[in-house]
Amino acid sequence: MNTPSRPCEPGGYVFDAALMLRASENPELLEGHTHPSWANMVGPYGGITAALMVQAVMQSQCLAEPVSLTVNYAAALKDGPYRIQARAARSNRSTQHWLLELTQSDRDGPAVMATATLVSAVRRDVWRRQDLALPPVQAPETFEPVILFDAVEWVRRYEIRLIDGGVPAVSDGSERDSLTRFWLRDAQQRPVDLPALAAMSDAFYPRIWLRRAGWVATGTVSLTVYFHASTQELAAVGSQHIYAQARAQDFRHGFFDQTAHLWSRGGLLLASAHQIVYYKE
Amino acid sequence: MNTPSRPCEPGGYVFDAALMLRASENPELLEGHTHPSWANMVGPYGGITAALMVQAVMQSQCLAEPVSLTVNYAAALKDGPYRIQARAARSNRSTQHWLLELTQSDRDGPAVMATATLVSAVRRDVWRRQDLALPPVQAPETFEPVILFDAVEWVRRYEIRLIDGGVPAVSDGSERDSLTRFWLRDAQQRPVDLPALAAMSDAFYPRIWLRRAGWVATGTVSLTVYFHASTQELAAVGSQHIYAQARAQDFRHGFFDQTAHLWSRGGLLLASAHQIVYYKE
Numbered sequence: 001m002n003t004p005s006r007p008c009e010p011g012g013y014v015f016d017a018a019l020m021l022r023a024s025e026n027p028e029l030l031e032g033h034t035h036p037s038w039a040n041m042v043g044p045y046g047g048i049t050a051a052l053m054v055q056a057v058m059q060s061q062c063l064a065e066p067v068s069l070t071v072n073y074a075a076a077l078k079d080g081p082y083r084i085q086a087r088a089a090r091s092n093r094s095t096q097h098w099l100l101e102l103t104q105s106d107r108d109g110p111a112v113m114a115t116a117t118l119v120s121a122v123r124r125d126v127w128r129r130q131d132l133a134l135p136p137v138q139a140p141e142t143f144e145p146v147i148l149f150d151a152v153e154w155v156r157r158y159e160i161r162l163i164d165g166g167v168p169a170v171s172d173g174s175e176r177d178s179l180t181r182f183w184l185r186d187a188q189q190r191p192v193d194l195p196a197l198a199a200m201s202d203a204f205y206p207r208i209w210l211r212r213a214g215w216v217a218t219g220t221v222s223l224t225v226y227f228h229a230s231t232q233e234l235a236a237v238g239s240q241h242i243y244a245q246a247r248a249q250d251f252r253h254g255f256f257d258q259t260a261h262l263w264s265r266g267g268l269l270l271a272s273a274h275q276i277v278y279y280k281e
Numbered sequence: 282m283n284t285p286s287r288p289c290e291p292g293g294y295v296f297d298a299a300l301m302l303r304a305s306e307n308p309e310l311l312e313g314h315t316h317p318s319w320a321n322m323v324g325p326y327g328g329i330t331a332a333l334m335v336q337a338v339m340q341s342q343c344l345a346e347p348v349s350l351t352v353n354y355a356a357a358l359k360d361g362p363y364r365i366q367a368r369a370a371r372s373n374r375s376t377q378h379w380l381l382e383l384t385q386s387d388r389d390g391p392a393v394m395a396t397a398t399l400v401s402a403v404r405r406d407v408w409r410r411q412d413l414a415l416p417p418v419q420a421p422e423t424f425e426p427v428i429l430f431d432a433v434e435w436v437r438r439y440e441i442r443l444i445d446g447g448v449p450a451v452s453d454g455s456e457r458d459s460l461t462r463f464w465l466r467d468a469q470q471r472p473v474d475l476p477a478l479a480a481m482s483d484a485f486y487p488r489i490w491l492r493r494a495g496w497v498a499t500g501t502v503s504l505t506v507y508f509h510a511s512t513q514e515l516a517a518v519g520s521q522h523i524y525a526q527a528r529a530q531d532f533r534h535g536f537f538d539q540t541a542h543l544w545s546r547g548g549l550l551l552a553s554a555h556q557i558v559y560y561k562e
Contacts, residue, residue: 070398072378129492131528177412212410226538249553250410255404
Protein backbone atom coordinates (compact mmCIF):
# COMPACT_ATOMS: atom_id res chain seq x y z
CA MET A 1 0.00 0.00 0.00
CA ASN A 2 1.22 3.50 -0.75
CA THR A 3 2.00 5.61 2.27
CA PRO A 4 -0.67 8.30 2.18
CA SER A 5 0.77 11.74 1.50
CA ARG A 6 -2.54 13.40 2.33
CA PRO A 7 -3.60 14.76 5.33
CA CYS A 8 -6.28 16.07 3.05
CA GLU A 9 -7.21 15.53 -0.54
CA PRO A 10 -8.67 18.67 -2.12
CA GLY A 11 -12.23 18.90 -0.93
CA GLY A 12 -11.89 15.74 1.10
CA TYR A 13 -12.37 15.11 4.78
CA VAL A 14 -9.43 14.11 6.97
CA PHE A 15 -11.73 11.69 8.75
CA ASP A 16 -12.41 9.79 5.53
CA ALA A 17 -8.73 9.81 4.63
CA ALA A 18 -7.96 8.05 7.91
CA LEU A 19 -10.68 5.49 7.26
CA MET A 20 -9.48 4.37 3.84
CA LEU A 21 -9.32 0.59 3.91
CA ARG A 22 -8.19 -1.37 0.88
CA ALA A 23 -9.53 -4.81 0.05
CA SER A 24 -7.00 -7.63 -0.13
CA GLU A 25 -7.05 -11.06 -1.78
CA ASN A 26 -8.51 -12.42 1.46
CA PRO A 27 -12.10 -11.14 1.61
CA GLU A 28 -11.92 -10.99 5.42
CA LEU A 29 -8.77 -8.87 5.39
CA LEU A 30 -8.57 -5.10 4.86
CA GLU A 31 -5.43 -2.99 4.71
CA GLY A 32 -4.95 0.51 6.01
CA HIS A 33 -2.33 3.00 7.17
CA THR A 34 -2.24 5.22 10.23
CA HIS A 35 -2.92 8.87 9.50
CA PRO A 36 -0.77 11.62 11.05
CA SER A 37 -3.75 13.96 11.47
CA TRP A 38 -5.27 11.62 14.06
CA ALA A 39 -2.16 11.08 16.16
CA ASN A 40 -2.47 10.84 19.91
CA MET A 41 0.47 11.04 22.35
CA VAL A 42 1.53 7.51 21.45
CA GLY A 43 -0.06 5.98 18.36
CA PRO A 44 -3.39 7.09 16.88
CA TYR A 45 -6.37 8.48 18.78
CA GLY A 46 -8.44 5.61 20.22
CA GLY A 47 -11.58 7.02 18.64
CA ILE A 48 -10.18 6.65 15.13
CA THR A 49 -9.37 3.00 15.83
CA ALA A 50 -12.97 2.50 17.00
CA ALA A 51 -14.20 4.18 13.81
CA LEU A 52 -11.97 1.89 11.75
CA MET A 53 -13.60 -1.17 13.26
CA VAL A 54 -17.02 0.16 12.28
CA GLN A 55 -15.76 1.06 8.84
CA ALA A 56 -14.21 -2.38 8.36
CA VAL A 57 -17.53 -4.08 9.07
CA MET A 58 -19.49 -1.68 6.89
CA GLN A 59 -17.07 -2.38 4.03
CA SER A 60 -17.46 -6.15 4.52
CA GLN A 61 -20.48 -8.36 3.90
CA CYS A 62 -22.44 -6.43 6.47
CA LEU A 63 -26.16 -6.97 6.11
CA ALA A 64 -27.32 -4.31 8.52
CA GLU A 65 -26.26 -1.41 10.73
CA PRO A 66 -23.82 -1.47 13.64
CA VAL A 67 -25.74 -1.44 16.93
CA SER A 68 -23.03 -2.30 19.42
CA LEU A 69 -19.24 -2.10 19.36
CA THR A 70 -16.54 -3.09 21.83
CA VAL A 71 -12.92 -2.26 21.04
CA ASN A 72 -10.05 -3.57 23.15
CA TYR A 73 -6.80 -1.66 22.87
CA ALA A 74 -4.05 -4.24 23.25
CA ALA A 75 -1.07 -2.04 22.39
CA ALA A 76 -0.33 1.39 20.99
CA LEU A 77 -0.32 1.26 17.18
CA LYS A 78 2.87 2.29 15.44
CA ASP A 79 2.76 4.81 12.60
CA GLY A 80 2.53 2.71 9.47
CA PRO A 81 0.42 0.05 7.77
CA TYR A 82 -1.99 -2.28 9.54
CA ARG A 83 -4.46 -5.00 8.65
CA ILE A 84 -7.95 -5.54 9.96
CA GLN A 85 -9.49 -8.98 9.84
CA ALA A 86 -13.28 -8.76 10.04
CA ARG A 87 -15.08 -12.07 10.37
CA ALA A 88 -18.80 -12.65 10.74
CA ALA A 89 -18.76 -15.32 13.46
CA ARG A 90 -22.52 -15.72 13.13
CA SER A 91 -25.09 -14.34 10.73
CA ASN A 92 -28.74 -14.68 11.61
CA ARG A 93 -31.67 -13.38 9.63
CA SER A 94 -31.49 -9.87 11.06
CA THR A 95 -28.30 -9.87 13.18
CA GLN A 96 -24.60 -10.39 12.57
CA HIS A 97 -21.90 -10.95 15.15
CA TRP A 98 -18.47 -9.76 14.09
CA LEU A 99 -15.01 -10.50 15.45
CA LEU A 100 -12.22 -8.13 14.45
CA GLU A 101 -8.47 -8.11 14.93
CA LEU A 102 -6.16 -5.29 13.96
CA THR A 103 -2.57 -6.41 13.44
CA GLN A 104 0.73 -4.76 12.62
CA SER A 105 3.85 -6.64 11.61
CA ASP A 106 7.13 -6.38 13.42
CA ARG A 107 10.29 -8.48 13.37
CA ASP A 108 8.44 -11.40 14.95
CA GLY A 109 5.55 -11.32 12.47
CA PRO A 110 2.03 -9.96 12.86
CA ALA A 111 1.09 -8.75 16.35
CA VAL A 112 -2.44 -8.03 17.53
CA MET A 113 -2.77 -4.33 18.41
CA ALA A 114 -6.55 -4.22 18.93
CA THR A 115 -9.49 -6.58 18.96
CA ALA A 116 -13.17 -5.80 18.64
CA THR A 117 -16.61 -7.30 18.53
CA LEU A 118 -19.46 -5.65 16.70
CA VAL A 119 -23.12 -6.53 16.44
CA SER A 120 -24.95 -5.30 13.37
CA ALA A 121 -28.69 -5.62 13.11
CA VAL A 122 -31.73 -4.51 11.19
CA ARG A 123 -33.34 -1.53 12.91
CA ARG A 124 -37.12 -1.68 12.95
CA ASP A 125 -39.73 0.97 13.50
CA VAL A 126 -41.28 -0.26 16.76
CA TRP A 127 -42.30 1.21 20.14
CA ARG A 128 -39.77 3.83 21.22
CA ARG A 129 -39.04 5.94 24.27
CA GLN A 130 -35.97 7.98 25.12
CA ASP A 131 -35.55 8.12 28.90
CA LEU A 132 -32.27 10.00 28.94
CA ALA A 133 -33.08 13.56 27.92
CA LEU A 134 -30.66 16.18 26.65
CA PRO A 135 -29.63 18.09 29.80
CA PRO A 136 -30.56 21.79 29.92
CA VAL A 137 -27.75 23.58 28.12
CA GLN A 138 -27.20 26.82 26.26
CA ALA A 139 -26.78 26.87 22.49
CA PRO A 140 -23.35 25.96 21.07
CA GLU A 141 -22.89 29.46 19.69
CA THR A 142 -22.81 30.70 23.31
CA PHE A 143 -19.45 29.00 23.87
CA GLU A 144 -16.09 29.61 22.20
CA PRO A 145 -14.23 26.81 20.42
CA VAL A 146 -11.21 25.64 22.43
CA ILE A 147 -8.27 23.31 22.02
CA LEU A 148 -8.78 21.00 25.00
CA PHE A 149 -5.09 20.27 25.31
CA ASP A 150 -2.29 21.20 23.03
CA ALA A 151 -0.05 18.16 23.14
CA VAL A 152 -1.80 16.00 20.55
CA GLU A 153 -2.86 16.36 16.95
CA TRP A 154 -6.28 14.71 16.91
CA VAL A 155 -8.00 17.31 19.11
CA ARG A 156 -7.64 19.74 16.17
CA ARG A 157 -9.91 17.46 14.13
CA TYR A 158 -12.85 18.55 16.28
CA GLU A 159 -14.47 21.87 16.94
CA ILE A 160 -15.07 21.61 20.68
CA ARG A 161 -17.09 24.29 22.44
CA LEU A 162 -16.43 23.64 26.08
CA ILE A 163 -19.25 24.18 28.56
CA ASP A 164 -17.40 23.01 31.67
CA GLY A 165 -14.89 20.42 32.83
CA GLY A 166 -11.86 21.52 30.86
CA VAL A 167 -8.35 20.33 31.70
CA PRO A 168 -7.55 22.06 35.02
CA ALA A 169 -5.30 25.08 34.48
CA VAL A 170 -3.26 24.26 37.57
CA SER A 171 -2.02 20.74 38.26
CA ASP A 172 -2.23 20.96 42.03
CA GLY A 173 -3.87 17.62 42.82
CA SER A 174 -7.05 19.35 43.96
CA GLU A 175 -10.07 17.12 43.64
CA ARG A 176 -13.34 17.83 41.87
CA ASP A 177 -16.19 16.24 39.96
CA SER A 178 -15.07 14.41 36.80
CA LEU A 179 -17.87 15.72 34.57
CA THR A 180 -16.98 17.36 31.24
CA ARG A 181 -19.61 18.81 28.94
CA PHE A 182 -19.14 20.26 25.47
CA TRP A 183 -20.63 20.77 22.06
CA LEU A 184 -18.59 19.19 19.32
CA ARG A 185 -18.50 18.58 15.62
CA ASP A 186 -15.98 17.63 12.99
CA ALA A 187 -13.65 20.63 12.44
CA GLN A 188 -14.23 20.31 8.69
CA GLN A 189 -17.95 20.00 9.34
CA ARG A 190 -18.04 16.53 7.85
CA PRO A 191 -21.58 15.19 8.43
CA VAL A 192 -21.77 12.63 11.20
CA ASP A 193 -22.32 8.94 10.44
CA LEU A 194 -21.85 5.75 12.44
CA PRO A 195 -18.02 5.59 12.17
CA ALA A 196 -17.83 9.29 13.09
CA LEU A 197 -20.12 8.72 16.07
CA ALA A 198 -17.82 5.92 17.26
CA ALA A 199 -14.85 8.27 17.05
CA MET A 200 -16.65 11.10 18.86
CA SER A 201 -17.57 8.75 21.71
CA ASP A 202 -13.93 8.80 22.73
CA ALA A 203 -13.41 12.57 22.40
CA PHE A 204 -13.00 13.08 26.15
CA TYR A 205 -9.61 13.34 27.73
CA PRO A 206 -8.98 10.87 30.57
CA ARG A 207 -11.29 11.70 33.48
CA ILE A 208 -8.54 11.24 36.03
CA TRP A 209 -6.73 14.35 34.74
CA LEU A 210 -9.79 16.34 35.71
CA ARG A 211 -10.78 14.44 38.85
CA ARG A 212 -7.46 15.05 40.58
CA ALA A 213 -6.11 17.99 38.59
CA GLY A 214 -2.94 16.49 37.27
CA TRP A 215 -1.40 14.48 34.49
CA VAL A 216 -1.10 10.72 34.90
CA ALA A 217 -0.12 8.18 32.24
CA THR A 218 -3.33 6.53 31.01
CA GLY A 219 -4.62 4.37 28.19
CA THR A 220 -8.07 3.13 27.25
CA VAL A 221 -8.22 -0.63 27.72
CA SER A 222 -11.73 -1.29 26.39
CA LEU A 223 -14.40 0.93 24.84
CA THR A 224 -18.03 -0.03 24.27
CA VAL A 225 -20.38 2.08 22.13
CA TYR A 226 -24.11 1.56 21.75
CA PHE A 227 -25.40 3.26 18.61
CA HIS A 228 -28.92 4.42 19.35
CA ALA A 229 -29.18 6.50 16.19
CA SER A 230 -29.67 5.04 12.77
CA THR A 231 -27.82 6.17 9.66
CA GLN A 232 -30.98 7.97 8.63
CA GLU A 233 -31.24 9.82 11.94
CA LEU A 234 -27.57 10.78 11.73
CA ALA A 235 -28.08 12.12 8.22
CA ALA A 236 -30.63 14.52 9.68
CA VAL A 237 -28.06 15.70 12.24
CA GLY A 238 -25.54 16.31 9.47
CA SER A 239 -22.84 18.73 10.55
CA GLN A 240 -24.77 20.31 13.41
CA HIS A 241 -23.15 20.46 16.83
CA ILE A 242 -23.52 17.41 19.06
CA TYR A 243 -23.80 17.73 22.83
CA ALA A 244 -21.53 15.32 24.68
CA GLN A 245 -20.76 14.67 28.31
CA ALA A 246 -18.64 12.19 30.21
CA ARG A 247 -18.00 11.29 33.84
CA ALA A 248 -16.07 8.64 35.74
CA GLN A 249 -17.52 6.31 38.37
CA ASP A 250 -14.65 4.57 40.09
CA PHE A 251 -10.86 4.76 40.20
CA ARG A 252 -9.24 1.71 41.71
CA HIS A 253 -6.29 -0.67 41.27
CA GLY A 254 -5.04 1.23 38.23
CA PHE A 255 -8.33 1.25 36.28
CA PHE A 256 -11.23 3.66 36.09
CA ASP A 257 -14.42 3.60 34.08
CA GLN A 258 -15.99 6.57 32.34
CA THR A 259 -19.40 6.86 30.73
CA ALA A 260 -20.23 9.23 27.87
CA HIS A 261 -23.49 10.20 26.18
CA LEU A 262 -24.01 12.11 22.94
CA TRP A 263 -27.17 13.91 21.89
CA SER A 264 -28.17 15.83 18.79
CA ARG A 265 -28.98 19.49 19.20
CA GLY A 266 -32.60 18.51 18.77
CA GLY A 267 -32.38 16.27 21.82
CA LEU A 268 -32.06 12.83 20.23
CA LEU A 269 -29.78 10.46 22.14
CA LEU A 270 -27.25 9.33 19.53
CA ALA A 271 -24.92 7.05 21.47
CA SER A 272 -23.98 5.78 24.92
CA ALA A 273 -20.35 4.86 25.44
CA HIS A 274 -18.48 3.25 28.29
CA GLN A 275 -14.79 2.70 28.69
CA ILE A 276 -12.33 1.34 31.18
CA VAL A 277 -9.02 3.13 31.31
CA TYR A 278 -5.65 2.15 32.73
CA TYR A 279 -3.88 4.71 34.90
CA LYS A 280 -0.40 4.37 36.21
CA GLU A 281 -0.46 5.74 39.73
CA MET B 282 -18.37 -35.63 28.26
CA ASN B 283 -20.86 -37.23 30.63
CA THR B 284 -24.20 -35.49 30.88
CA PRO B 285 -24.18 -34.07 34.39
CA SER B 286 -26.76 -35.73 36.61
CA ARG B 287 -26.25 -33.14 39.33
CA PRO B 288 -28.01 -30.23 39.88
CA CYS B 289 -26.06 -30.40 43.07
CA GLU B 290 -23.31 -32.64 44.38
CA PRO B 291 -23.58 -33.12 48.14
CA GLY B 292 -22.20 -30.01 49.72
CA GLY B 293 -21.54 -28.45 46.35
CA TYR B 294 -22.81 -25.26 44.82
CA VAL B 295 -25.05 -25.31 41.74
CA PHE B 296 -23.12 -22.34 40.42
CA ASP B 297 -19.88 -24.29 40.41
CA ALA B 298 -21.59 -27.30 38.82
CA ALA B 299 -22.65 -25.09 35.90
CA LEU B 300 -19.12 -23.74 35.56
CA MET B 301 -17.35 -27.08 35.25
CA LEU B 302 -15.14 -26.90 32.18
CA ARG B 303 -13.02 -29.83 31.11
CA ALA B 304 -9.67 -29.41 29.41
CA SER B 305 -9.30 -30.94 25.95
CA GLU B 306 -6.31 -31.97 23.87
CA ASN B 307 -6.26 -28.46 22.44
CA PRO B 308 -5.02 -26.19 25.24
CA GLU B 309 -7.21 -23.33 23.94
CA LEU B 310 -10.36 -25.45 23.98
CA LEU B 311 -12.53 -26.22 27.01
CA GLU B 312 -15.60 -28.45 27.08
CA GLY B 313 -18.75 -27.97 29.12
CA HIS B 314 -22.42 -28.85 29.29
CA THR B 315 -25.45 -26.65 29.93
CA HIS B 316 -26.93 -27.04 33.38
CA PRO B 317 -30.71 -27.34 33.88
CA SER B 318 -30.63 -25.33 37.10
CA TRP B 319 -29.62 -22.22 35.17
CA ALA B 320 -32.20 -22.47 32.38
CA ASN B 321 -33.83 -19.34 31.05
CA MET B 322 -36.94 -19.25 28.84
CA VAL B 323 -34.90 -20.40 25.84
CA GLY B 324 -31.43 -21.74 26.57
CA PRO B 325 -29.39 -20.88 29.65
CA TYR B 326 -29.50 -17.64 31.64
CA GLY B 327 -27.25 -15.05 29.97
CA GLY B 328 -25.46 -14.42 33.25
CA ILE B 329 -24.23 -18.00 33.46
CA THR B 330 -22.79 -17.72 29.94
CA ALA B 331 -21.00 -14.54 31.02
CA ALA B 332 -19.65 -16.36 34.07
CA LEU B 333 -18.46 -19.21 31.84
CA MET B 334 -16.40 -16.80 29.76
CA VAL B 335 -14.71 -15.53 32.93
CA GLN B 336 -14.21 -19.08 34.17
CA ALA B 337 -12.74 -20.18 30.84
CA VAL B 338 -10.12 -17.44 30.99
CA MET B 339 -9.31 -18.09 34.64
CA GLN B 340 -8.81 -21.78 33.83
CA SER B 341 -6.50 -20.90 30.92
CA GLN B 342 -3.03 -19.38 30.98
CA CYS B 343 -4.41 -16.27 32.60
CA LEU B 344 -1.69 -14.21 34.24
CA ALA B 345 -3.93 -11.80 36.09
CA GLU B 346 -7.51 -10.91 37.04
CA PRO B 347 -10.40 -10.15 34.71
CA VAL B 348 -11.01 -6.39 34.60
CA SER B 349 -13.36 -6.07 31.63
CA LEU B 350 -15.67 -8.50 29.84
CA THR B 351 -17.93 -8.18 26.80
CA VAL B 352 -20.16 -11.11 25.85
CA ASN B 353 -22.13 -11.14 22.61
CA TYR B 354 -25.08 -13.51 22.51
CA ALA B 355 -25.28 -14.75 18.93
CA ALA B 356 -27.95 -17.43 19.41
CA ALA B 357 -29.78 -19.23 22.19
CA LEU B 358 -27.73 -22.17 23.42
CA LYS B 359 -29.33 -25.58 23.17
CA ASP B 360 -29.36 -27.90 26.17
CA GLY B 361 -26.30 -30.04 25.72
CA PRO B 362 -22.54 -29.89 25.35
CA TYR B 363 -20.58 -26.86 24.16
CA ARG B 364 -16.98 -25.84 23.64
CA ILE B 365 -15.28 -22.62 24.57
CA GLN B 366 -12.18 -21.53 22.73
CA ALA B 367 -10.20 -19.04 24.80
CA ARG B 368 -7.26 -17.45 23.04
CA ALA B 369 -4.91 -14.80 24.38
CA ALA B 370 -4.67 -12.53 21.32
CA ARG B 371 -2.06 -10.43 23.06
CA SER B 372 -0.16 -10.80 26.32
CA ASN B 373 1.74 -7.83 27.64
CA ARG B 374 3.70 -7.60 30.88
CA SER B 375 0.66 -6.86 33.02
CA THR B 376 -2.32 -7.18 30.64
CA GLN B 377 -3.86 -9.92 28.52
CA HIS B 378 -6.45 -9.54 25.77
CA TRP B 379 -8.63 -12.60 25.30
CA LEU B 380 -10.92 -13.63 22.44
CA LEU B 381 -13.49 -16.30 23.20
CA GLU B 382 -15.95 -18.26 21.09
CA LEU B 383 -18.56 -20.63 22.45
CA THR B 384 -19.70 -23.18 19.88
CA GLN B 385 -22.24 -25.99 19.74
CA SER B 386 -22.38 -28.58 16.99
CA ASP B 387 -25.41 -29.21 14.86
CA ARG B 388 -25.93 -31.07 11.57
CA ASP B 389 -23.85 -28.50 9.72
CA GLY B 390 -20.92 -28.65 12.14
CA PRO B 391 -19.91 -26.26 14.91
CA ALA B 392 -21.91 -23.04 15.14
CA VAL B 393 -20.90 -19.96 17.13
CA MET B 394 -23.47 -19.31 19.89
CA ALA B 395 -21.59 -16.58 21.75
CA THR B 396 -18.41 -14.57 21.43
CA ALA B 397 -16.56 -12.58 24.06
CA THR B 398 -13.55 -10.43 24.71
CA LEU B 399 -11.96 -10.19 28.12
CA VAL B 400 -9.13 -8.06 29.42
CA SER B 401 -7.23 -9.41 32.40
CA ALA B 402 -4.70 -7.27 34.19
CA VAL B 403 -2.61 -6.95 37.30
CA ARG B 404 -4.39 -4.79 39.87
CA ARG B 405 -2.10 -2.40 41.69
CA ASP B 406 -2.50 -0.52 44.93
CA VAL B 407 -2.55 3.06 43.63
CA TRP B 408 -4.61 6.23 44.15
CA ARG B 409 -8.28 5.34 44.49
CA ARG B 410 -11.59 7.12 44.69
CA GLN B 411 -15.12 5.74 44.39
CA ASP B 412 -17.41 8.43 42.97
CA LEU B 413 -20.52 6.28 42.74
CA ALA B 414 -21.73 5.78 46.29
CA LEU B 415 -24.12 3.09 47.52
CA PRO B 416 -27.54 4.78 47.39
CA PRO B 417 -29.35 5.22 50.71
CA VAL B 418 -31.18 1.96 51.27
CA GLN B 419 -32.56 -0.06 54.18
CA ALA B 420 -30.88 -3.25 55.31
CA PRO B 421 -31.58 -6.44 53.31
CA GLU B 422 -33.34 -8.03 56.29
CA THR B 423 -36.01 -5.33 55.93
CA PHE B 424 -37.20 -6.87 52.66
CA GLU B 425 -38.69 -10.29 51.99
CA PRO B 426 -37.12 -12.67 49.46
CA VAL B 427 -39.20 -12.91 46.28
CA ILE B 428 -39.27 -14.90 43.07
CA LEU B 429 -39.08 -12.11 40.51
CA PHE B 430 -40.97 -14.10 37.91
CA ASP B 431 -42.00 -17.68 37.97
CA ALA B 432 -41.48 -18.82 34.39
CA VAL B 433 -37.76 -19.60 34.51
CA GLU B 434 -35.51 -21.75 36.61
CA TRP B 435 -32.45 -19.55 37.11
CA VAL B 436 -34.19 -16.94 39.27
CA ARG B 437 -34.37 -19.62 42.00
CA ARG B 438 -30.59 -19.64 42.12
CA TYR B 439 -30.65 -16.21 43.74
CA GLU B 440 -32.09 -14.91 46.94
CA ILE B 441 -33.52 -11.61 45.76
CA ARG B 442 -34.92 -9.15 48.29
CA LEU B 443 -36.78 -6.67 46.15
CA ILE B 444 -36.76 -3.02 47.18
CA ASP B 445 -38.72 -1.68 44.23
CA GLY B 446 -39.19 -2.18 40.53
CA GLY B 447 -40.65 -5.68 40.47
CA VAL B 448 -42.39 -7.11 37.43
CA PRO B 449 -45.67 -5.13 37.20
CA ALA B 450 -48.58 -7.14 38.58
CA VAL B 451 -50.86 -5.95 35.81
CA SER B 452 -49.76 -5.96 32.16
CA ASP B 453 -51.73 -2.91 31.14
CA GLY B 454 -49.13 -1.06 29.10
CA SER B 455 -48.92 1.69 31.71
CA GLU B 456 -45.60 3.49 31.64
CA ARG B 457 -43.21 4.08 34.51
CA ASP B 458 -39.56 4.47 35.41
CA SER B 459 -37.43 1.44 34.51
CA LEU B 460 -35.45 1.35 37.77
CA THR B 461 -35.27 -1.90 39.74
CA ARG B 462 -33.41 -2.16 43.05
CA PHE B 463 -32.79 -5.26 45.13
CA TRP B 464 -30.46 -7.01 47.50
CA LEU B 465 -29.25 -10.32 46.16
CA ARG B 466 -27.01 -13.22 46.93
CA ASP B 467 -26.53 -16.78 45.79
CA ALA B 468 -29.45 -18.85 47.12
CA GLN B 469 -26.97 -21.39 48.47
CA GLN B 470 -24.94 -18.56 49.94
CA ARG B 471 -21.97 -19.44 47.80
CA PRO B 472 -19.37 -16.70 48.39
CA VAL B 473 -19.09 -14.24 45.51
CA ASP B 474 -16.09 -14.26 43.18
CA LEU B 475 -15.43 -12.78 39.73
CA PRO B 476 -17.43 -15.36 37.72
CA ALA B 477 -20.33 -15.02 40.20
CA LEU B 478 -20.16 -11.23 39.91
CA ALA B 479 -20.39 -11.54 36.11
CA ALA B 480 -23.49 -13.71 36.48
CA MET B 481 -25.12 -11.35 38.98
CA SER B 482 -24.61 -8.40 36.63
CA ASP B 483 -27.31 -9.89 34.44
CA ALA B 484 -29.79 -10.70 37.24
CA PHE B 485 -32.29 -8.07 36.11
CA TYR B 486 -35.25 -8.95 34.00
CA PRO B 487 -35.57 -6.96 30.73
CA ARG B 488 -36.23 -3.32 31.60
CA ILE B 489 -38.88 -3.02 28.91
CA TRP B 490 -41.21 -5.35 30.85
CA LEU B 491 -41.16 -2.81 33.66
CA ARG B 492 -41.02 0.36 31.59
CA ARG B 493 -44.25 -0.38 29.76
CA ALA B 494 -45.83 -2.98 32.03
CA GLY B 495 -46.07 -5.89 29.68
CA TRP B 496 -44.28 -8.88 28.29
CA VAL B 497 -42.33 -8.49 25.04
CA ALA B 498 -39.96 -11.00 23.46
CA THR B 499 -36.41 -9.85 24.28
CA GLY B 500 -32.86 -11.11 24.24
CA THR B 501 -29.58 -9.62 25.39
CA VAL B 502 -27.39 -8.91 22.39
CA SER B 503 -24.24 -7.72 24.14
CA LEU B 504 -23.24 -7.42 27.80
CA THR B 505 -20.22 -5.55 29.14
CA VAL B 506 -19.05 -5.90 32.74
CA TYR B 507 -16.32 -3.84 34.41
CA PHE B 508 -15.00 -5.59 37.49
CA HIS B 509 -14.05 -2.90 39.97
CA ALA B 510 -13.56 -5.34 42.84
CA SER B 511 -10.57 -7.61 43.13
CA THR B 512 -10.75 -11.27 44.13
CA GLN B 513 -9.47 -10.22 47.55
CA GLU B 514 -12.19 -7.61 47.99
CA LEU B 515 -14.84 -10.10 46.90
CA ALA B 516 -13.53 -12.61 49.42
CA ALA B 517 -14.29 -10.04 52.13
CA VAL B 518 -17.87 -9.73 50.81
CA GLY B 519 -18.28 -13.49 50.94
CA SER B 520 -21.93 -14.48 51.04
CA GLN B 521 -23.26 -11.16 52.30
CA HIS B 522 -26.08 -9.50 50.39
CA ILE B 523 -25.12 -7.35 47.42
CA TYR B 524 -27.11 -4.25 46.51
CA ALA B 525 -27.91 -4.06 42.80
CA GLN B 526 -29.84 -1.66 40.63
CA ALA B 527 -30.54 -1.33 36.91
CA ARG B 528 -32.23 1.16 34.63
CA ALA B 529 -32.71 1.60 30.88
CA GLN B 530 -31.77 4.72 28.90
CA ASP B 531 -33.28 4.40 25.46
CA PHE B 532 -35.70 2.11 23.60
CA ARG B 533 -35.53 2.49 19.83
CA HIS B 534 -35.52 0.47 16.62
CA GLY B 535 -35.86 -2.81 18.51
CA PHE B 536 -32.94 -2.29 20.92
CA PHE B 537 -32.63 -0.79 24.36
CA ASP B 538 -29.68 -0.36 26.68
CA GLN B 539 -29.70 -0.95 30.42
CA THR B 540 -27.05 -0.10 32.99
CA ALA B 541 -26.56 -1.98 36.26
CA HIS B 542 -24.37 -1.34 39.28
CA LEU B 543 -23.57 -3.66 42.17
CA TRP B 544 -22.28 -2.64 45.60
CA SER B 545 -21.28 -4.55 48.70
CA ARG B 546 -23.29 -3.97 51.84
CA GLY B 547 -20.35 -1.98 53.11
CA GLY B 548 -20.66 0.40 50.16
CA LEU B 549 -17.89 -0.82 47.87
CA LEU B 550 -18.74 -0.60 44.16
CA LEU B 551 -18.16 -4.12 42.89
CA ALA B 552 -19.12 -3.91 39.21
CA SER B 553 -20.68 -1.73 36.53
CA ALA B 554 -22.50 -3.52 33.75
CA HIS B 555 -24.07 -2.35 30.52
CA GLN B 556 -26.10 -4.30 28.04
CA ILE B 557 -27.99 -3.79 24.84
CA VAL B 558 -31.12 -5.85 24.47
CA TYR B 559 -33.22 -6.79 21.46
CA TYR B 560 -36.98 -6.35 21.79
CA LYS B 561 -39.49 -7.49 19.24
CA GLU B 562 -42.12 -4.78 19.13
